[in-house]
Amino acid sequence: MNGHDGTNFEKILVCCGTCCLANNSMDIDSGLKERIQQAGLPLEVEPMVKATGCSGLCENGPIVRFLPDDLCYYKVKPGDVDEVFEKTVLNKQEIDRLMHREPEQRNRVRTREENSFYKKQFRIALRNTGEIDPFSIQDYMERGGYSAAKKALKMTPEEILTEIEGSGLRGRGGAGFPTGRKWRQCAGIGRYPKYTICNGDEGDPGAFMDRCILEGDPHSIIEGMLIGSLAIGANSGYLYIRNEYGLAVRTMEEAICQAREKGFLGKNIFGSGYEFHLQIVKGGGAFVCGESTALMASIEGNTGEPRAKYIRSVERGLWGQPTLLNNVETWANIPEIINRGGSWFSSIGTEKSKGTKVFSLVGKVKNNGLVEVPMGITLRELIFEIGGGIIGGRRFKAVQTGGPSGGCIPQELLDMKVDFDSLEAADSMMGSGGMIVMDERTCMVDTARYYINFLSEESCGKCVPCREGLRRMLEVLDGITEGKGSEEDLELLIWLGSMMKEAALCGLGKSAPNPVLSTIKYFRQEYLSHIRDQRCPAGICKKLTTFRILEEKCTGCGLCKKNCGVGAISGKPRLSHVIDEELCTRCGNCIDVCRFQAVEIG
Amino acid sequence: MKVIIDGLTCEAESGEYLLQIAKRNHINIPTLCHEEALAGLATCRICIVEVMDARQKAEERAFGQLNDDCGEKDDRKRKIVTACVYPVVAEIEVLTNSEKLRDMRKAVLTLLMARAPQSDAIGMLAKEYGVEQNHRWSSREDEKCILCGLCVAACDKMGTGAIATVNRGTTRTVSTPFEEPAESCIGCCSCASVCPSGAIPFTDLHGKRTIWNKEFELVSCSWCGEVIGTKEQLEYVGKRNGPSADVHGGEMLCEHCRAVREASRLKWVSQPGRTFA
Ligand SMILES: Cc1cc2nc3c(=O)[nH]c(=O)nc-3n(C[C@H](O)[C@H](O)[C@H](O)COP(=O)(O)O)c2cc1C
Ligand code: SF4
Ligand code: SF4
Ligand code: SF4
Ligand code: SF4
Ligand code: FES
Ligand code: FES
Numbered sequence: 001m002n003g004h005d006g007t008n009f010e011k012i013l014v015c016c017g018t019c020c021l022a023n024n025s026m027d028i029d030s031g032l033k034e035r036i037q038q039a040g041l042p043l044e045v046e047p048m049v050k051a052t053g054c055s056g057l058c059e060n061g062p063i064v065r066f067l068p069d070d071l072c073y074y075k076v077k078p079g080d081v082d083e084v085f086e087k088t089v090l091n092k093q094e095i096d097r098l099m100h101r102e103p104e105q106r107n108r109v110r111t112r113e114e115n116s117f118y119k120k121q122f123r124i125a126l127r128n129t130g131e132i133d134p135f136s137i138q139d140y141m142e143r144g145g146y147s148a149a150k151k152a153l154k155m156t157p158e159e160i161l162t163e164i165e166g167s168g169l170r171g172r173g174g175a176g177f178p179t180g181r182k183w184r185q186c187a188g189i190g191r192y193p194k195y196t197i198c199n200g201d202e203g204d205p206g207a208f209m210d211r212c213i214l215e216g217d218p219h220s221i222i223e224g225m226l227i228g229s230l231a232i233g234a235n236s237g238y239l240y241i242r243n244e245y246g247l248a249v250r251t252m253e254e255a256i257c258q259a260r261e262k263g264f265l266g267k268n269i270f271g272s273g274y275e276f277h278l279q280i281v282k283g284g285g286a287f288v289c290g291e292s293t294a295l296m297a298s299i300e301g302n303t304g305e306p307r308a309k310y311i312r313s314v315e316r317g318l319w320g321q322p323t324l325l326n327n328v329e330t331w332a333n334i335p336e337i338i339n340r341g342g343s344w345f346s347s348i349g350t351e352k353s354k355g356t357k358v359f360s361l362v363g364k365v366k367n368n369g370l371v372e373v374p375m376g377i378t379l380r381e382l383i384f385e386i387g388g389g390i391i392g393g394r395r396f397k398a399v400q401t402g403g404p405s406g407g408c409i410p411q412e413l414l415d416m417k418v419d420f421d422s423l424e425a426a427d428s429m430m431g432s433g434g435m436i437v438m439d440e441r442t443c444m445v446d447t448a449r450y451y452i453n454f455l456s457e458e459s460c461g462k463c464v465p466c467r468e469g470l471r472r473m474l475e476v477l478d479g480i481t482e483g484k485g486s487e488e489d490l491e492l493l494i495w496l497g498s499m500m501k502e503a504a505l506c507g508l509g510k511s512a513p514n515p516v517l518s519t520i521k522y523f524r525q526e527y528l529s530h531i532r533d534q535r536c537p538a539g540i541c542k543k544l545t546t547f548r549i550l551e552e553k554c555t556g557c558g559l560c561k562k563n564c565g566v567g568a569i570s571g572k573p574r575l576s577h578v579i580d581e582e583l584c585t586r587c588g589n590c591i592d593v594c595r596f597q598a599v600e601i602g
Numbered sequence: 603m604k605v606i607i608d609g610l611t612c613e614a615e616s617g618e619y620l621l622q623i624a625k626r627n628h629i630n631i632p633t634l635c636h637e638e639a640l641a642g643l644a645t646c647r648i649c650i651v652e653v654m655d656a657r658q659k660a661e662e663r664a665f666g667q668l669n670d671d672c673g674e675k676d677d678r679k680r681k682i683v684t685a686c687v688y689p690v691v692a693e694i695e696v697l698t699n700s701e702k703l704r705d706m707r708k709a710v711l712t713l714l715m716a717r718a719p720q721s722d723a724i725g726m727l728a729k730e731y732g733v734e735q736n737h738r739w740s741s742r743e744d745e746k747c748i749l750c751g752l753c754v755a756a757c758d759k760m761g762t763g764a765i766a767t768v769n770r771g772t773t774r775t776v777s778t779p780f781e782e783p784a785e786s787c788i789g790c791c792s793c794a795s796v797c798p799s800g801a802i803p804f805t806d807l808h809g810k811r812t813i814w815n816k817e818f819e820l821v822s823c824s825w826c827g828e829v830i831g832t833k834e835q836l837e838y839v840g841k842r843n844g845p846s847a848d849v850h851g852g853e854m855l856c857e858h859c860r861a862v863r864e865a866s867r868l869k870w871v872s873q874p875g876r877t878f879a
Binding site: 286288307308310311455456457458459460461462463464465467468469470471472474475479495496499502503504505 | 642644645646647648650681682683684687688689705706709710713714716717738739740748749751767769770771772773774
């Protein structure tokens with residue numbers, strides 16, 4: 001197949017986000033650069049190869065994209081470089097096997113636009129990630145970068161505040177507090193110095209939207225913080241980035257240097273006389289350090305533990321001074337709001353949740369990755385259209401939203417709109433935008449147990465409801481998964497959980513009961529199966545599970561036998577197989593591999 | 603400014619903590635982790651109260667962005683706060699003993715009782731709230747510590763910092779560094795005396811004090827023989843506050859005897875013709 005016109009590609013974007021780097025995308029980038037140089041193409045046809053930040057569809061990385069045609073290759077290996085160069089770069093031939101195939105469809109699609117993963121997306125916070133070289137301030141500026149800061153310098157703080165309030169933006173770090181209101185509260189306090197902080201702790205396992213922005217579009221955060229600092233009157237700011245995010249720290253460091261050289265940071269910004277300095281602080285890594293008061297304690301050099309905060313940090317935050325703390329994604333939205341106006345932003349989304357939100361869609365969906373969609377999209381659209389549905393033809397069971405202390409939302413609520421208030425009404429939360437999709441082979445009791453275990457390790461342990469409450473919840477859940485539960489246990493869990501929700505000291509303890517309360521609410525029957533029938537319907541809790549091969553369905557293909565690690569399955573080819581219950585360790589491999597649904601949970 | 607607590611109208615200064623206001627008006631709110639001199643821990647959560655704030659509600663309405671249905675018949679929003687650290691800055695109405703609060707305290711006490719079956723402080727409150735030991739839960743039978751953090755705060759206040767809370771989450775404990783006898787511990791017993799649970803053991807025997815696995819020499823009053831403190835403690839205090847006034851011609855006096863001496867000194871001075879050397 002030949003290209004549709006004779007001109008050359010202008011740009012080749014090679015994704016060099018953390019995931020793609022791990023799959024050697026740097027070699028693809030340098031390999032392509034080398035080939036093009038060696039070939040000595042005349043300058044006007046030489047495509048520019050760029051290493052970009054994460055493009056969102058990590059699972060299918062490394063991703064190589066050709067502009068302006070938008071031809072997109074996935075899962076490219078360094079070994080493919082020669083072929084890509086010769087066929088695609090030189091001769092504009094497409095390589096079929098590297099193109100995307102839509103789930104359920106035969107044809108491969110050429111462009112990123114046609115990929116259903118990207119179709120419904122609307123990128124504001126992620127407007128530049130995957131499009132620019134994060135180490136180049138030039139790239140950022142070519143796409144309108146720093147024009148909002150210039151504009152803001154000519155605005156009064158009041159005008160900035162009005163714009164942000166008008167946008168209806170709510171914090172993307174978890175609680176969804178109205179950003180404009182927070183800014184105004186902080187601006188209204190007449191004590192100086194004031195500080196701005198960017199929360200880049202991102203402690204939710206599986207979430208990586210903040211990392212993606214930090215690594216892929218660092219200047220949008222700097223610009224956002226510059227605007228926020230103008231609005232409240234702060235001259236210094238901190239970027240709190242978790243220690244594990246090595247690449248993010250490097251990109252941010254480089255971006256700060258470049259911004260300083262250009263005069264966008266420092267003493268006399270754009271010659272306006274305004275002064276703003278930015279500094280990176282590496283986080284200790286505990287989940288609770290993402291909580292605002294713990295984070296500030298950590299910047300001050302103290303143990304990262306939350307404190308009681310009846311006095312808000314906009315009044316007394318870092319070192320007791322007025323402090324404006326926002327999440328990475330919140331900051332990244334700011335320049336666009338200033339450029340396009342608050343009313344533009346508020347025209348997107350639902351009545352009380354404006355704009356877009358980045359979700360990390362992971363778990364049992366076909367397309368795993370980062371997606372940015374308008375608020376108010378339904379769970380069904382997210383999971384089945386963008387996510388491409390459930391892997392392996394299994395049934396959807398639940399989606400856990402909001403990180404480890406979010407709730408699990410069942411099938412019945414799939415048509416629910418995704419926004420701050422609907423999620424909360426469903427006993428879950430927006431959190432930082434984690435979405436873990438679970439299929440029928442997920443035990444909800446075990447899931448609740450898993451999160452409570454995580455939280456009991458990550459809680460700082462300071463206050464009684466959270467520390468002791470989680471410990472006992474875990475004991476009770478352990479008991480239920482081992483067949484030692486009673487029906488009163490459910491009431492006990494609800495009793496403890498509702499106390500924790502109100503009496504715990506910080507947001508961790510206050511949200512920690514969500515996984516338990518939501519699963520009891522929506523999957524009570526499954527709890528009762530564990531308790532009354534001593535049976536785990538999903539076949540996960542080992543003590544309450546037996547596997548059986550159904551004679552009438554078994555074709556004797558022997559796949560289960562091959563996959564059983566302990567040799568518990570016997571049977572002759574083409575004859576029905578049997579499982580030796582004594583030997584079986586309940587690993588579930590057999591049920592997962594059998595193509596004839598012949599393995600049954602007893 | 604006015605604060606209505608359980609129906610009683612109380613006067614308060616702006617910024618005053620709710621617990622103080624209640625105490626002054628003889629309204630009893632249970633506390634476990636609160637000590638006047640070491641305020642601000644807010645770890646036990648037993649002092650929870652319900653606050654209704656008419657102004658805050660109006661503000662939230664205006665922004666129209668927070669959930670309105672808090673499931674209360676009362677039009678004003680109620681929230682649960684801990685009285686020991688809640689500063690009163692607006693006219694509010696407070697409930698300290700509603701049914702909901704009692705039930706929540708019961709849950710907190712059930713947890714504490716399971717953690718520290720031997721704590722006296724918990725035992726008494728548990729009786730008052732009708733809490734019984736949950737026998738299905740595993741407990742360390744001899745545990746007394748409720749991890750309120752007062753001991754650590756007391757030691758920090760001494761400036762010694764010999765003990766700290768270690769570990770996160772459910773494995774948290776109070777300990778000396780690496781559980782070794784702490785170099786900086788001066789055996790002052792501030793930690794033990796502030797502990798609401800009697801969880802820090804120490805012994806004063808044969809002129810020696812043992813606490814946190816470290817032995818100290820005890821110094822007694824030269825007049826009455828009462829124990830004043832450990833040698834390390836007196837040296838530490840001496841270094842911090844300048845030479846101690848109690849050391850006089852090699853004499854070490856306890857507070858009582860010092861007062862007696864001061865009094866007699868004054869008598870001497872007031873007698874004409876006598877000078878005090
Ligand atoms: C246990 C806990 C963990 C949190 N972790 C994060 C985090 O990793 N990143 C973040 O931005 N906010 C986190 N938050 C929310 C912050 O406390 C804070 O509300 C937020 O950063 C404010 O920014 P926003 O208004 O822009 O959302 C966490 C909160 C809690 C209670
Ligand atoms: S709620 Fe949990 S994390 Fe927060 S202060 Fe209490 S113990 Fe620490
Ligand atoms: S569950 Fe695992 S151990 Fe048991 S029969 Fe199947 S494959 Fe073998
Ligand atoms: S030892 Fe006593 S003072 Fe220290 S944390 Fe435990 S209960 Fe509190
Ligand atoms: S006895 Fe030791 S640990 Fe206790 S308060 Fe004194 S110095 Fe600190
Ligand atoms: S790192 Fe390449 S797509 Fe995410
Ligand atoms: S007395 Fe412990 S939280 Fe107030």
